Amino acid sequence: MTVLAVIEHDRGAMTGASLGVMTAARNLAKQMGTKFEAVTIGENADRLSETISNFGATTVHQAHNPMLIDYGPEAWGESLAQVARKTSPTVVIGTGTERGHEVVAQAAARLDLPAAMNCIEFDKNFDGTQPLNVTRTRWGGSLLEQAAIDAPIKLVTLANHVVEPQEELGSTPATVSTIDVQLDDSVAQSFVQDRVERVAGVTLATSPVVVSGGRGVGSAEAFAPLEELASLLNGVVGCSRAVTNNGWRNHTDQVGQTGTRIAPDIYIACGISGAIQHWVGAMASKNILAINTDAQANIVTKAGYAVIGDLHKVVPAISAEIRRRRGK
Amino acid sequence: MNILVCVKRVPAPGARINITADGQQVDTAFLGFTVSPHEECAVEQAVQLIEKHGGDVTVLTLGPIEAEEQLRTAVSTGATKAVLIPIDTTDWDPQRTAEAIAKVVAELETANGKYDLVLFGNESADSCGYQVGIRTALKLGRPIVNGAKGLEIENGAAKIRRESDAGVEIYKLAMPACVGVKEGINLPRYPTMKGRLASKKVAIARSKTEATTGGLKLITLQRPPERVSNTVILGNGPEAAPAVVDLLEELGILK
Numbered sequence: 001m002t003v004l005a006v007i008e009h010d011r012g013a014m015t016g017a018s019l020g021v022m023t024a025a026r027n028l029a030k031q032m033g034t035k036f037e038a039v040t041i042g043e044n045a046d047r048l049s050e051t052i053s054n055f056g057a058t059t060v061h062q063a064h065n066p067m068l069i070d071y072g073p074e075a076w077g078e079s080l081a082q083v084a085r086k087t088s089p090t091v092v093i094g095t096g097t098e099r100g101h102e103v104v105a106q107a108a109a110r111l112d113l114p115a116a117m118n119c120i121e122f123d124k125n126f127d128g129t130q131p132l133n134v135t136r137t138r139w140g141g142s143l144l145e146q147a148a149i150d151a152p153i154k155l156v157t158l159a160n161h162v163v164e165p166q167e168e169l170g171s172t173p174a175t176v177s178t179i180d181v182q183l184d185d186s187v188a189q190s191f192v193q194d195r196v197e198r199v200a201g202v203t204l205a206t207s208p209v210v211v212s213g214g215r216g217v218g219s220a221e222a223f224a225p226l227e228e229l230a231s232l233l234n235g236v237v238g239c240s241r242a243v244t245n246n247g248w249r250n251h252t253d254q255v256g257q258t259g260t261r262i263a264p265d266i267y268i269a270c271g272i273s274g275a276i277q278h279w280v281g282a283m284a285s286k287n288i289l290a291i292n293t294d295a296q297a298n299i300v301t302k303a304g305y306a307v308i309g310d311l312h313k314v315v316p317a318i319s320a321e322i323r324r325r326r327g328k
Numbered sequence: 329m330n331i332l333v334c335v336k337r338v339p340a341p342g343a344r345i346n347i348t349a350d351g352q353q354v355d356t357a358f359l360g361f362t363v364s365p366h367e368e369c370a371v372e373q374a375v376q377l378i379e380k381h382g383g384d385v386t387v388l389t390l391g392p393i394e395a396e397e398q399l400r401t402a403v404s405t406g407a408t409k410a411v412l413i414p415i416d417t418t419d420w421d422p423q424r425t426a427e428a429i430a431k432v433v434a435e436l437e438t439a440n441g442k443y444d445l446v447l448f449g450n451e452s453a454d455s456c457g458y459q460v461g462i463r464t465a466l467k468l469g470r471p472i473v474n475g476a477k478g479l480e481i482e483n484g485a486a487k488i489r490r491e492s493d494a495g496v497e498i499y500k501l502a503m504p505a506c507v508g509v510k511e512g513i514n515l516p517r518y519p520t521m522k523g524r525l526a527s528k529k530v531a532i533a534r535s536k537t538e539a540t541t542g543g544l545k546l547i548t549l550q551r552p553p554e555r556v557s558n559t560v561i562l563g564n565g566p567e568a569a570p571a572v573v574d575l576l577e578e579l580g581i582l583k
Contacts, residue, residue, distance in 0.1 A: 010494060071497075073473060077462075098475050098492070101451070105459035109466040114423060114543035117451075117458045133547065138456050143345050143354070145455075146547040157458075189471045189501050198495035209581060233581060241365075244515070251512030257453065258365045258511040266581050276341050277453075283555070287579060289572065295561075298343035302557050305575060309565035317566035321573045322582060 001128045003029040004061075004089035005038045006080060007052065008100055011070060012044035014051060017095035017158075019165030022055040024122075024158050025093050026168060032128045037061060037089065038174075041079045042068035046176075053174040054167045060174045061087060065183045071099065072191035077106020079181045084111060084153055086179060090128045092153060096160040108155045115155040116147055120162045132156075140257030140280040161284075202236060204253060208265040209235025212255055212282075213243060216271020216292070216311060220248040225315040226270060232322050238262065240278045256281035270311040274299025291315065329383040329481070329503075331374040332436070332443040334429060334461070335367040335402060336419070337395040338454040351548035353418060354454065363398045366449030370509040372516040373479055374447055375406030381481060384408045386443070388432070390415060390425055396532050404519035404527035411436065411533045419455065423542025426463030432535040433468060444503040445486060450474050450510045465506035473499045474508030 005025035008015045022038065029036035035058040040048055042063070049060040063079040080103055084092055094104035096118050108115035116136050123133035131150040137159055138145050149156070204210065211230040213223055223237060230237045238255040239248070255262055256278045267285035272278060274290075274297060282288065283302075290303040291311045300306045307314050339345075339354050340362040346355040363371070374385040387402040389395045390413040399410035413432055420428065437443065446468065448461030458474075465472035478489025481503075488499040488507060501507070519527070562571040576582040 010492070015493075073462075074471060098490075101458035102462070102474050105462040106466075108459065109426075109463040112423075114421070115459055116544055118456060138549070139341070139345060139454060140456065141552070142341075143347070144550045144552050146550065148545045148547055149543060150545065151543040186469075186471075189505075190473050190499055192497045193500050194498035195492075195494070196496040196498075198493075233576070244512075247515055251515075254512070266576070266579060273343070275343055276345060279343075289562075289575070290559075300559060302555055303559055304557055305560050305562055305572075307562050307564070307568040307572060309563075309568065313566045314568065314572075317569035318572050321569040322576075325573060 001032065001034045002087065002089045003032070003034065003036045004084065004087065004092045005036060005057070006092060006094040006100070006103065007038055007040045007045065007048060008095040008097060009040065009045045009048060012047065014048050015095065015097070017097050017100065017160050019055070020160070020163040021093050021095050021158050022052065022057065023166050024163045026056045028091060028093070028122055028126070031124065032090070032126065034090070034128065035059070037087070039063060039080065039083050041076050044069070049174060049176055054169060056168045056170040057174045058170060060176050062176060062178050063181045064178055065181045067183050067188065070192045072187065073099070073102045073106055074187035074190045075183050076103045078110055078183060078187050080104070080107040081110035082181045083179055089153060091132060092155045094157045096157045100157050104155050104157050111153065113151045113153055113155055114149055116149055117157045118159040119156045120144070120159045139276065142276045142280050204236055204238055204255070204260045205262060207236040209233040210238045210255070210262055210264045211235055211268045211270065212238035212240070212272060213270045213311070214240040214272030215242040217243065217248070222312065223249065225312070225319065229268070229315055229319045232319055235264070240272050269299050269303065270315060272299050273297050274302060329378065329381050329444040330386070330441065331377060331383065331445045331447065332386045332388055332433065333367065333370045333374045333402070333407065333447045334464070335371065335387055335389050335398055336364045336449070336452045336454070337361050337389060337391045337398040338364045338452060345551070347549045347551065351550065352546065353549070361394070361397065363401055364449050364453040365511045366451065366509055368516050369511050369513050370447040370449055371402045371405060371407055372514045373509055374445070376514065377445070377479070377481065386411060386436070388429070389413065390420065390428055392416070392418060399532055400527040400530065401519070403530045404523040405517055406523060409533070410530055411535055413535050413537060420539070421542040421544050422457045422459045422463060423544070424539045426460050426467060427539035428537045429460070429464045430467035431537050431539065433464070435535060442504050446470070446504070446506045448506065448508045450508045461506060461508045468506065470504050470506050471501045472506035472508065473501060476507050476509045477513050479507055479509065479513065
């Protein structure tokens with residue numbers, strides 16, 4: 001009986017989400033009175049075993065095959081499936097990220113076993129002998145589902161940012177075990193073939209200030225005052241799905257369930273009603289200021305701060321006030 | 329080329345999602361329904377591809393009879409054929425869904441020839457399972473990449489563009505292949521008058537099938553704890569600007 005953490009990495013560099021997964025795997029293993037192990041895929045991830053050891057894993061399974069140089073969803077999924085077959089873990093926990101969901105789904109399909117994505121909690125009474133009850137998110141987090149996974153190996157992903165990573169050294173360093181996985185041509189196609197690295201700079205996902213507009217802005221041109229305010233605050237402009245659907249802005253600016261999830265220091269939401277789809281993308285913001293004509297708008301009732309009024313007048317007034325104070 | 333797009337009928341919630349008394353479903357008494365957003369974009373992408381390369385777009389859904397509405401919506405925006413896999417509930421678990429879809433796709437292909445591409449949404453808007461496309465592709469014996477923010481045909485292969493923290497990744501799959509599409513790959517068109525007429529006339533094929541129940545079982549749905557916020561109203565209209573700037577200074581945002 002073990003809990004297996006699937007380490008997500010990009011060409012040997014561990015992603016932050018893996019740290020939460022290791023912490024969750026260790027906590028669950030303790031509760032079950034058993035060991036937590038980890039799996040890394042590809043030789044270039046062998047060097048991660050020290051970090052994994054620092055989180056208290058007893059064994060690191062290193063899946064090796066000459067094909068495993070870059071990321072490939074099918075090769076990674078098949079590798080994980082083979083490691084799971086060989087080591088028979090009770091629970092397998094992957095990262096709640098694009099790659100994590102993809103690899104766990106691939107492995108689950110290959111093992112013909114169920115999988116539950118974006119879990120936020122595991123049954124506190126789970127001891128490994130019964131179906132695993134989990135709480136997972138639906139609707140991008142607007143709804144929670146209690147579900148039972150009835151399978152010899154329970155495959156899940158852990159919703160990102162739910163478990164705070166905590167190191168905890170085991171009594172002895174993790175044992176390293178190499179598993180040579182067998183991969184054939186059927187998984188050879190879907191590797192990353194080429195990439196374009198992002199130019200460093202502030203993105204919607206990382207900007208500490210986001211000034212966002214919704215349907216109430218009215219047109220593409222009417223975003224100019226929002227651009228101005230964002231620039232005065234060294235921030236970026238975001239928008240709601242209504243805006244992208246109207247073609248006023250690119251989808252790259254969209255905050256929401258099917259857009260970007262953000263967590264800025266302040267989110268200034270102008271003319272946005274705050275429908276579920278939008279709210280789940282913005283709710284992690286540290287502060288929210290809503291500017292809206294409707295004092296009953298969903299976003300106004302959920303925001304920490306609000307100005308009731310027409311954004312077309314309020315936003316330029318804020319920019320003017322900032323310039324006035326700076327001019328002093 | 330022949331493209332199959334798998335879509336899901338989902339409720340279109342506004343500011344709040346309510347749950348039925350038995351905790352098993354979203355209360356849709358006052359809600360409309362829509363095609364799940366990623367899949368709406370998958371339909372649009374398929375239509376753009378056949379506009380460029382010629383061919384047919386078939387749209388398929390597993391759902392209640394009412395899901396014909398979503399198939400007709402897809403036809404009104406350019407899909408040419410529609411297939412419903414009727415079930416008695418709102419949805420099936422992911423394993424059962426994938427098994428049923430794979431069976432029906434195999435039947436359709438025996439009758440009409442292979443689909444060069446089978447498209448899915450990256451995940452459904454409601455259950456967010458992230459797996460039906462992957463499971464179906466494996467059963468069909470075809471490669472699949474999820475998260476497509478770009479999809480074009482280049483030298484007979486599907487070229488997929490996908491975003492990551494580090495930038496953009498390119499994948500190439502020989503066809504027949506499957507692709508999980510994400511919103512943002514395009515801006516779906518509105519139905520045209522011609523499309524609306526076609527959607528009324530289109531014959532929706534029904535392929536009833538059985539499949540084995542999988543191992544993931546819904547126990548109950550619940551709403552997350554309500555976020556209570558005692559909103560501080562900084563003022564009304566442009567006169568509130570000084571209070572807003574005070575706040576920005578206080579929060580250390582304006583230095």
